[in-house]
Amino acid sequence: MKSEPFRIALAGLGTVGAGVVKIVQKNGELLARRAGRPIEIVSVSARDKNKDRGVDLSSYSWIDNAVQMADSNGVDAVVEMIGGSDGPALALTQTALGRGLHVVTANKAMLAHHGYELAKMAESNNAALMFEAAVAGGIPIIKSMREGYAANEIQAVYGILNGTCNYILTEMRETGRDFADVLKDAQAKGYAEADPSFDVDGVDAGHKLCLLSALAFGTRPDFASLTMTGIRQINKTDIAFAGELGYRIKLLGMARRTNGRVIQLLEPCLVPVQSPLGTVEGVYNAVMVEGDFVKTGLSEGRGAGEGPTASAIIADIIDLARGQRVPTFGVPATDLIKPDWADIKDTISSYYMRLTVLDQPGVIADVSAILRDHRISIEGFIQRGRDPGQPVPVVITTHETRHGDVLAACDAIAKLSCSVEKPCLLRIEDIG
Amino acid sequence: MKSEPFRIALAGLGTVGAGVVKIVQKNGELLARRAGRPIEIVSVSARDKNKDRGVDLSSYSWIDNAVQMADSNGVDAVVEMIGGSDGPALALTQTALGRGLHVVTANKAMLAHHGYELAKMAESNNAALMFEAAVAGGIPIIKSMREGYAANEIQAVYGILNGTCNYILTEMRETGRDFADVLKDAQAKGYAEADPSFDVDGVDAGHKLCLLSALAFGTRPDFASLTMTGIRQINKTDIAFAGELGYRIKLLGMARRTNGRVIQLLEPCLVPVQSPLGTVEGVYNAVMVEGDFVKTGLSEGRGAGEGPTASAIIADIIDLARGQRVPTFGVPATDLIKPDWADIKDTISSYYMRLTVLDQPGVIADVSAILRDHRISIEGFIQRGRDPGQPVPVVITTHETRHGDVLAACDAIAKLSCSVEKPCLLRIEDIG
Numbered sequence: 001m002k003s004e005p006f007r008i009a010l011a012g013l014g015t016v017g018a019g020v021v022k023i024v025q026k027n028g029e030l031l032a033r034r035a036g037r038p039i040e041i042v043s044v045s046a047r048d049k050n051k052d053r054g055v056d057l058s059s060y061s062w063i064d065n066a067v068q069m070a071d072s073n074g075v076d077a078v079v080e081m082i083g084g085s086d087g088p089a090l091a092l093t094q095t096a097l098g099r100g101l102h103v104v105t106a107n108k109a110m111l112a113h114h115g116y117e118l119a120k121m122a123e124s125n126n127a128a129l130m131f132e133a134a135v136a137g138g139i140p141i142i143k144s145m146r147e148g149y150a151a152n153e154i155q156a157v158y159g160i161l162n163g164t165c166n167y168i169l170t171e172m173r174e175t176g177r178d179f180a181d182v183l184k185d186a187q188a189k190g191y192a193e194a195d196p197s198f199d200v201d202g203v204d205a206g207h208k209l210c211l212l213s214a215l216a217f218g219t220r221p222d223f224a225s226l227t228m229t230g231i232r233q234i235n236k237t238d239i240a241f242a243g244e245l246g247y248r249i250k251l252l253g254m255a256r257r258t259n260g261r262v263i264q265l266l267e268p269c270l271v272p273v274q275s276p277l278g279t280v281e282g283v284y285n286a287v288m289v290e291g292d293f294v295k296t297g298l299s300e301g302r303g304a305g306e307g308p309t310a311s312a313i314i315a316d317i318i319d320l321a322r323g324q325r326v327p328t329f330g331v332p333a334t335d336l337i338k339p340d341w342a343d344i345k346d347t348i349s350s351y352y353m354r355l356t357v358l359d360q361p362g363v364i365a366d367v368s369a370i371l372r373d374h375r376i377s378i379e380g381f382i383q384r385g386r387d388p389g390q391p392v393p394v395v396i397t398t399h400e401t402r403h404g405d406v407l408a409a410c411d412a413i414a415k416l417s418c419s420v421e422k423p424c425l426l427r428i429e430d431i432g
Numbered sequence: 433m434k435s436e437p438f439r440i441a442l443a444g445l446g447t448v449g450a451g452v453v454k455i456v457q458k459n460g461e462l463l464a465r466r467a468g469r470p471i472e473i474v475s476v477s478a479r480d481k482n483k484d485r486g487v488d489l490s491s492y493s494w495i496d497n498a499v500q501m502a503d504s505n506g507v508d509a510v511v512e513m514i515g516g517s518d519g520p521a522l523a524l525t526q527t528a529l530g531r532g533l534h535v536v537t538a539n540k541a542m543l544a545h546h547g548y549e550l551a552k553m554a555e556s557n558n559a560a561l562m563f564e565a566a567v568a569g570g571i572p573i574i575k576s577m578r579e580g581y582a583a584n585e586i587q588a589v590y591g592i593l594n595g596t597c598n599y600i601l602t603e604m605r606e607t608g609r610d611f612a613d614v615l616k617d618a619q620a621k622g623y624a625e626a627d628p629s630f631d632v633d634g635v636d637a638g639h640k641l642c643l644l645s646a647l648a649f650g651t652r653p654d655f656a657s658l659t660m661t662g663i664r665q666i667n668k669t670d671i672a673f674a675g676e677l678g679y680r681i682k683l684l685g686m687a688r689r690t691n692g693r694v695i696q697l698l699e700p701c702l703v704p705v706q707s708p709l710g711t712v713e714g715v716y717n718a719v720m721v722e723g724d725f726v727k728t729g730l731s732e733g734r735g736a737g738e739g740p741t742a743s744a745i746i747a748d749i750i751d752l753a754r755g756q757r758v759p760t761f762g763v764p765a766t767d768l769i770k771p772d773w774a775d776i777k778d779t780i781s782s783y784y785m786r787l788t789v790l791d792q793p794g795v796i797a798d799v800s801a802i803l804r805d806h807r808i809s810i811e812g813f814i815q816r817g818r819d820p821g822q823p824v825p826v827v828i829t830t831h832e833t834r835h836g837d838v839l840a841a842c843d844a845i846a847k848l849s850c851s852v853e854k855p856c857l858l859r860i861e862d863i864g
Contacts, residue, residue, distance in 0.1 A: 023583050023725055033650070033763045034582045132580075138726050140580025148564075148572025150466045151455050151746030218465070276732060279711050293455055293739035293746075294570050298732040300708060307725035314583030314725075324756045331465045 005040035006321035007074055008104075011066040011092055012081030013046035013053055016106055016133070019310025020079065021055045031314065035321035039314075045069055070096040077102035077128075077320055079313060085109035093118060093129075100125045104316040106133035106309060112207035115214065115221035119333035129328045130316035135208040136161060136285040138301030138308030140315065145215040145289060146330040152291025154216040156256040158431055161205040163283035163303040164192050165231050165251040168200070169268075170281045173239045173248070179232060191283065201230035202251065206266045209253035212287065213264050214329045216255055220336045221329075222264075227344045229267040233424055238354055241382060241395045242270050245352070248278045252429060261342035270352050270428045276300075277431065288431065345404030350379065350428040352397055353406070355413060356420040359392045363418045367396070370416075374409040376401045391420040397428065437472035438753035439506055440536075443498040443524055444513030445478035445485055448538055448565070451742025452511065453487040463746065467753035471746075477501055502528040509534035509560075509752055511745060517541035525550060525561075532557045536748040538565035538741055540639035547646060547653035551765035561760045562748035567640040568593060568717040570733030570740030572747065577647040577721060578762040584723025586648040588688040590863055593640040595715035595735040596624050596631040597663050597683040601700075602713045605671045605680070611664060623715065633662035634683065638698045641685035644719065645696050646761045648687055652768045653761075654696075659776045661699040665856055670786055673814060673827045674702050677784070680710045684861060693774035702784050702860045708732075709863065720863065777836030782811065782860040784829055785838070787845060788852040791824045795850045799828070802848075806841040808833045823852040829860065 010017050024031065024041055032038040043061040063069050066088055069078055078096040080103055082089040089110050096103050097118065105111070111118065111131055122129040132142045136159070145157070160166050164186065171182045183200065186192040198204050206228045214221040231251050242249050247270035254265045271278045276298045280286040285303030290296050302308040319326075329336060357363050364381075371378060377399040385392060398406065410423045442449050456463065456473055464470040475493040495501050498520055501510055510528040512535055514521040521542050528535050529550065537543070543550065543563055554561040564574045568591070577589070592598050596618065603614045615632065618624035630636050638660045646653040663683050674681050679702035686697045703710045708730045712718040717735030722728050734740040751758075761768060789795050796813075803810060809831040817824060830838065842855045 019725070027583065027585055027724070030585060031583065033767055036759075036764070138729055140576045140729075143575065143580050144572045147751060148575050148747055149743065150750045151459065151463065151743040153459055153462060274711070276711070279706070279708070291743065292459070293451070293743040295734055295739060297570055297572075299730070300732075301729040302727055307727060311581065311583040311723065311725040315580055318582045319579060322758060324754075324758070326754060326756070327468075332468070335465055 003037070005038040006035060006317065007040050007042045007076045008079055008317060009043045009069040009072060009075045010041060010079045010081065011045045011069055012083065013044060014081065015306045016309045016313065017046065017081045018053045018055050019306035020313050021057065023310050023314050025055070031318060035318045037321055039317055039321060042075055043069055043072055067092045067095055070099055070101055075101060077104055077317060079317070080105040080107055083107055083109070085113045090114060094121065097121045097125055097127050097129065100127050102128045102130070102320050104130045104313055104320070106131070106313060108134040108204070108207035108211060112210040112221050112223040115211065115329070116333065116336055119328035119336070122328055123333045128320055128325050130320065131211065132316045133309045133312035135211055136287060136301065136303045137305070137312045138303065139285060139287060139299045140312070141287045141299055142215065143315070144297070144299060145212065146326055149289055149291050149294055149297065150330065152293050154289060154291050156254065156290040157212045157216045157287065158277065159209065159212060159253045159287040160250050160277060160280050160285055161208040161253045161303065162199055162251060163285060164196070164199040165205065166280065167191050167283045169231060169234070169239070169249055169251065172236055173243065176236055178236045179234060200232055202228045202266045205251060205253050209255060209264055209266050212253070213255035213262070214336065217257055217262050217339060218329070218331045218336060219262060219339045225341045226264045226266060231268050234268055237393050238424060238426070241354065242352065244382070245270070245397065246273055247271060247428065248273055249426065250277060252277070254429070258342060260340065262339040263342040263344065263347060265344065268426055270426055272430060275431065345402070345407065347403045348400050349403065350398055350400050351406050352395065352426040352428055353410065354424040355394045355396070356391050357394055358418045358420060359387050359390055360418060366416055366418065367413055370409050370412045374405045376405060376409055435469065437470040438467060438749065439472050439474045439508045440511055440749060441475045441501040441504060441507045442473060442511045442513065443477045443501055444515065445476060446513065447738045448741045448745065449478065449513045450485045450487050451738035452745050453489065455742050455746050457487070463750060467750045469753055471749060471753060474507060475501055475504055499524045499527055502531055502533055507533060509536055509749060511749070512537040512539055515539055515541070517545045522546060526553065529553045529557050529559050529561065532559050534560045534562070534752050536562045536745055536752070538563070538745060540566040540636070540643060544639035544642040544653050544655040547643065547761070548765065548768055551760035551768070554760055555765045560752055560757050562752065563643065564748045565741045565744035567643055568719060568733065568735045569737065569744045570735065571717060571719060571731045572744070573644070573719045573731055574647065575747070576729070576731060577644065578758055581721055581723050581726055581729065582762065584725050586721060586723050588686065588722040589644045589648045589719065590709065591641065591644060591685045591719040592682050592709060592712050592717055593637040593685045593735065594631055594683060595717060596628070597637065598712065599623050599715045600632070601663060601666070601671070601681055601683065604668055605675065608668055610668045611666060632664055634660040634698045637683060637685050641687060641696055641698050644685070645687035645694065646768065649689055649694050649771060650761070650763045650768055651694060651771045657773045658696045658698060663700050666700055669825050670856060670858070673786065674784065676814070677702070677812070677829065678705055679703060679860065680705055681858065682709060684709070686861070690774060692772065694771040695774040695776065695779060697776065700858055702858055704862060707863065777834070777839065779835045780832050781835065782830055782832050783838050784827065784858045784860055785842065786856040787826045787828070788823050789826055790850045790852060791819050791822055792850060798848055798850065799845055802841050802844045806837045808837060808841055
């Protein structure tokens with residue numbers, strides 16, 4: 001065993017940072033055996049020095065300005081747990097990489113926006129940039145995609161990537177309550193932030209999908225090319241209808257290669273109840289990968305939380321301490337390509353369409369005519385209850401059809417005099 | 433990119449060997465980008481040179497005696513796909529490691545029996561011994577346990593590790609047919625061997641469990657300490673009763689640490705229908721890991737077959753080509769311990785017990801008295817149909833109880849005059 005310890009500096013001491021300290025303190029001896037050398041925390045940094053974080057920090061140097069951690073002599077890797085796509089997190093990462101220090105980060109926002117530049121910077125300075133904790137902390141999916149499935153040309157990756165959204169959708173289904181109500185409850189329990197938009201509008205899951213997509217296809221992370229829809233428009237009627245049709249509604253990240261083009265979509269979809277992704281409930285995350293030789297692989301685990309995320313950070317640190325170096329996104333950064341992004345209008349899928357229309361004669365005839373005119377074939381049709389002259393939900397499921405056509409049909413339906421609100425349109429993804 | 437190729441010799445050209453050739457030929461350019469250098473097959477070896485394997489082998493040297501592959505100059509790694517715990521596979525592995533060549537193997541039998549000695553040999557010769565393909569080919573579970581979960585003290589690992597058994601159990605449930613019938617069918621379809629005992633008696637899954645257990649607990653692989661029961665005694669009545677109780681019967685490998693001792697069990701168990709392992713059907717494998725920080729992680733994929741197993745072998749090769757070196761079982765071989773193995777009689781579980789008894793007055797009173805005398809608390813009780821004087825099945829589920837006690841009770845019940853055959857006893861594992 002090399003006796004020289006591997007020295008780390010921890011920037012950010014929130015839940016995850018405290019978790020990293022706990023693992024090093026509790027499992028230190030085990031980590032040393034696995035890494036071949038001790039893992040030693042040399043310095044820590046956070047906004048408030050005096051806050052009680054439930055861990056003993058007295059033996060580590062306190063550094064007020066995190067960026068200065070990259071100056072410390074004798075630090076092998078900086079662990080960036082500050083968060084935010086820019087600001088001090090980015091400054092610290094750039095400074096550390098620029099000086100040839102390894103960086104381990106949990107920061108999906110920073111990598112989704114600056115991943116390509118940072119990977120190039122790491123490479124040109126002979127440093128590693130590791131981010132297992134940035135996506136689905138409890139699932140070693142970054143390592144699996146970068147190394148475990150490395151023999152494969154990846155065709156697609158699908159994921160339930162945001163525990164808050166999955167918790168809300170699961171609660172809505174189990175309790176029959178509506179989105180706003182369950183969200184309020186989730187906020188009270190600490191499962192959702194006071195400002196929930198980062199989660200419920202899909203931004204967080206979108207960042208993660210960009211990183212999976214880069215690993216899958218060797219592309220530069222490109223958040224701007226992602227088409228993103230959150231879960232605010234899902235109501236309890238949709239959840240109930242989906243169940244009746246044998247599906248669950250999940251906020252799904254999907255990155256696929258078709259005809260040489262790549263598409264990245266993040267939106268609520270219907271997935272079969274009995275499928276591997278359909279059974280992933282509550283705060284769990286899951287990722288399914290399709291490769292040309294491995295076929296499909298699924299991994300499931302806790303997406304966030306102190307223990308799982310800190311566990312992912314320590315896994316990266318052990319890799320570095322062992323001397324393992326793998327390019328950030330699996331191939332040399334200079335090889336990462338800007339792909340041709342497919343137009344979402346050209347994607348093909350089956351659809352779930354919920355209309356809210358006045359219960360009056362002729363509605364179905366009008367709707368059917370619009371669908372026919374847009375070359376959309378109806379697979380099924382549900383209308384429950386009768387309430388003459390009042391708004392009622394009508395659900396239509398379609399056979400496979402072009403997204404652009406179904407969008408145009410929805411616009412036309414919205415303009416019908418019987419339409420009370422814009423149709424709710426969800427993809428049906430019969431994966432797994 | 434290093435221009436020096438990473439040179440491999442392939443010993444064994446069955447399904448998996450042919451799969452490795454196909455991946456190198458189809459995805460060679462991609463592998464080179466990921467490995468940082470080309471992967472080059474220099475030589476191949478198998479029993480029959482003239483057999484058509486559906487791949488072009490003309491550009492590789494043919495070597496009749498696989499052991500001589502370790503002599504070739506310029507080979508970086510030998511890929512052992514011969515199979516068998518001893519014989520040529522072992523001879524080749526020992527020779528190669530002894531000469532400081534890396535070995536990549538799919539051979540669970542060899543590692544379950546000789547893993548400790550081979551890991552020591554690899555280490556003392558500064559060579560790597562890699563075996564991702566030996567367990568659940570389509571799931572990068574060896575890498576996940578050795579690296580992805582490395583921050584954790586592992587408490588338990590559970591797995592559905594044999595696709596043939598899982599296929600048979602799934603078919604029995606879906607078609608209502610009995611074991612022998614489904615087995616015959618599986619043999620005809622090529623899902624089961626002519627001599628099925630390696631699969632259905634649990635040997636294959638047992639080998640794999642030993643390797644997972646070694647990785648989980650840092651122990652020397654020890655097949656002899658495994659308690660193993662296959663699936664021959666499961667009949668369609670059990671499958672139906674399990675379903676009625678909300679469970680599926682799965683051949684489960686379980687390695688757990690309790691009170692400083694380790695237990696390795698491989699046996700058919702009842703797992704909840706809705707649990708992550710309960711939904712794994714057909715030829716799929718799945719592994720669930722419990723760690724102190726990551727909590728639970730589940731991975732699912734194809735357990736065998738050309739593509740998934742060859743994909744696992746190539747992943748190991750890419751690791752080696754990149755220069756990654758991790759100890760075979762995650763810690764230095766010399767640190768691997770011989771644990772105190774727990775006595776299966778001291779394990780605690782709920783149980784499913786199917787009796788076959790004559791339908792006559794007093795039977796339940798006799799059985800209940802035996803259970804009471806063995807301190808076993810009954811949780812539920814099912815008897816369907818009436819057939820006075822004839823053998824009928826009676827199912828009892830118990831609360832948590834000591835295995836030794838429930839075994840003794842089964843022996844006593846078997847001796848009752850009303851007993852027609854020995855009770856079928858299965859653990860109920862409410863995991864996940």
